[in-house]
Amino acid sequence: QVQVMESGGDLVQPGGSLRLSCTTSRRITDIYAMGWYRQAPGKERDKVATLTKNYVTDYADSVKDRFTIFRDDAKNTVYLQMDSLKPEDTAVYYCNANLVVTNVWGQGTQVTVSS
16 A cells, blocks of 8 residues: 655744655555645644645645645655744644545654744
């Protein structure tokens, strides 16, 4: 079965930037959609951004114009570019591979936005 591995989480100051990476164990163009989700303390996991194999994107309102999801097919990797980070972006970020019949999740990477 497909596996996904995310990385790139870090401590960053408000207004700063981070780029998260998620590498898949199979050809990323064979995956229906890739996505980034996050879970803050005491809250449920929420969708941040998704990208279908046909390049249809969807963003949470809270990150529109600040975050960008994109992929590198040669590296089987999807990225989440996060700019103008806010303290409320602090969460564990999870990579998701939507295979239609199932979903595969990464282990999560911590993003902390704080002074």
